[in-house]
Amino acid sequence: MNPQLFDTVLVANRGEIAVRIIRTLRTLGIKSVAVYSDADAGALHVSLADTAVRIGAAPAHESYLNIDAVINACKVSGAQAVHPGYGFLSENVDFARALEAAGITFIGPPVHSINLMGDKIRSKNHVQSHQVPVVPGIAEPGLTDEQLLAAASEVGFPLLIKPSAGGGGKGMFAVESLEDLPESLASARRTALNAFGDDTLFLERLVRNPRHIEVQILADSHGNTVHLFERECSLQRRHQKVIEEAPAPLFENLAQGAQIRERIGAAAVAAAISVGYVGAGTVEFLVSDENPDEFFFMEMNTRLQVEHPVTEEVVRLKGQKLDLVAWQVRIAAGQALDFSQEDTSLEGHAIEARLYAEDPASGFLPSVGTILKVREPQGIRVDSSLRDGLEISAHYDPMLAKLIAWAPDRAAALKSLDQALERSVVLGVLTNNEYLRLLLADEDVLAGKLDTNLIERTMDRFVFRTPGPRELALAAHLAYRQLPATATPWGARDGWRAQRHHAITQYFDDGQALVETRLKPTTEGTQVTIADEEFSVTEYGTDIQINQERTLIVHAFAPDETLWLNESGFSAAVRKVPREELLERQLATLAKQSGHYSPDVLSPMPGTVISVQVSDGQQVVAGQVLAIVEAMKMEHQLLAPADGVVSLSALKAGDTVKAQQVIASVEPSEVKEQEHSA
Structure with a gap:
C-alpha cells in the first residue's frame, strides 16, 4: 500500500458507480467500505467491498441521504475518507462540512467550491465576473414566482426555468409563452424541492438546438489545474443524458475545431481556478450549432460525472491511460499532479450508452422487478452493478449500467457499441436497449449532427418491436415444456385423448391483449397455432428454430409465469394467464358489453x-x-x-x-x- 494514501475509504453511494470506485480502491491497495439500504442488502457493491454497513430503510432520505448515518458508518468502520460518487451527497455542502468536523477527508473539492458552484445563480454570476461567457437571463437569489413572471418578457421567449440547486435536468422546463409560465414554475419548484430540498429558480434564454459540451477538470492542492479535453453530451431526453462521447464530434468536424477546443478548455480552467477548485470536476457549456465559436457557461459539477469513462478511454497522460477515481483519491490525500497540460493528448474515440430500467414504447415509464438473467457483452468496457436476483426498486435512479466502446475513429466506435448492445441481455425488467440501438442507427447521429433536442425530434421515427405471434408461439412452447410430466395418463402433458390428440390451449398477455394459443407436440418439438397462423418450434441446444428460422433466444421464467425473452438486444415479456384471471377477464368483458x-x-x-x-x-x-x-x-x-x-x-x-x-x-x-x- 502507498503510505501516502488512505488505509480505508467509505463509498457513500450505490449501484454501478459504487462498484467502479471499489474496484479502483482495490488496485490502490485501499480497504473499501460499502454502505447500503434495506433495498440494497443483496447488491453487488455490498458483496465486493471489504466491509459493508447498513445505513437505513429503502427511501433515500432514510439512508443514502442521511448524513448522520453515513458519518456513523465511517466511525464504526474506521474509514479515514469518503468518496461520494455522483448524486446523493456528492455536492451537498452540509455533508462536506460534517465530514470536516468529524476529521474525515472528503474526496471532493473544498466546501467553498461546492458552496459557490453548487448554486447555479451564484456560480453564473461568479464566473461572469471572471470573463467566462454566460447565457442571458435573470439569476438572483430568492426570486418569487411574481418576480420571475415580471422578468420573463425581458429575458425573452422561449426561455428555460432552472433550479439553482441540483442537476441532472431535474426541475428544468422549457416555456414557449407567458401563459404557460405559471404552471411550469409551480411544477419546477415542486420538483426542485423534492429532489434537492431547495426550490430556488432562475430563468435563462433558451438557446434552440444547442450542443452540450463539457470539459473535464483536474486540480490539486498545490496550484496545478489542467483540463482533460471535452465530452459531447448533446443526446439527451428531458435534460437527462442518454449517450455521451469524447472527443466532441462538433470539434472533430470543424476546420477550426482545435482552436475552439483550446479556448473552451482554457475557459473551464479559468472557472475552476476562480473558486480554488481541488479534485475532479466538470464545467458544462452550451455551444451554438450555428455558431460553434460561441459558447456559454451553464454550470460546474463539483463531482465525478456519470459519463467520465469516455474521458478515461481517450485521454492519455504521457501516453498512458487515465483513471479519474485514482486521481481523486491521490489529490484528496495531498499528492500533486505529476503531469502538465502539455503532457495530455487524445487517442481514438469513445462512446457511452446508459442502460436504463424503463419502457421506451410506453413513454419511458420506469420498470421495476427482479433481474432474472444478465449477460454482459465481452470486448468492451461495461460499468455495471447487475447480477442475477438483483431487485430493481422504484426508490432510486433507473440507470442499470453503462456500456463504453472505444475505437480508433468515431464510426468504428459507433459500430462497436451497437454490437455490444445487440449482445446484451437483461431479463426481468424492461430496458431501453432497443431504443439505444435505434438511436445509434439514426442518420443524424451517424453523421455527428447532434443537439440537445434531437431525441425529441426523432422519437416519431422510431418503431419499437412488440411481441408478435412468433414470440407468443415460442412462449407457448416454453410454457408447455415447463408443465409437469407425470406417469399417469391424466397427468401427461402430451394432450392425448382417446382416438385423437387434443390441442393444449394456453392464454398469454402480451401487454396489449389476451392471446389464445393451441399447441400440439411433435416428434421434433411443438406445433403452435395462433389465430390461423401455424408455427413449428424446435430447440437445438441454445438455439431455437421457429418455422425454419434458427436464432439465439435467451429466456427466463419469473415466479408469476411471465416469460422474458431476448433476441439481438430486443427484450419482451409475455405472461401466461391462469384460469382464475381468465375467468375474471371474461366476466369483466361481459360487464363492459352490458354498459358498465x-x-x-x-x-x-x-x-x-x-x-x-x-x-x-x-x-x-x-x-x-x-x-x-x-x-x-x-x-x-x-x-x-x-x-x-x-x-x-x-x-x-x-x-x-x-x-x-x-x-x-x-x-x-x-x-x-x-x-x-x-
Missing part, C-alpha cells in the same frame, strides 16, 4: 404520491390532472379519463403506491345525469 363503465384511475408503476391536485367530490374534466406520482426520480401525471365527479382513495402526498393501485375514480357526468333523470 370502469371509472378507476390506476398508478402505472410503483412510486410515491407527491401531489394530489383535486378534492374528493370535485367536478373534473377529461384530461385534468388528479394526482402526480414520482418513480425513479420522474414525475407521472394521472389524468381524469372522462368528465365527471372524482372520488379519491385515502392517499396523500408522501404515500407509496403499487403498480395498478387505484388512485381515484371518476363517475362520468352522463351516468349522473341518467340517475337524476330516473
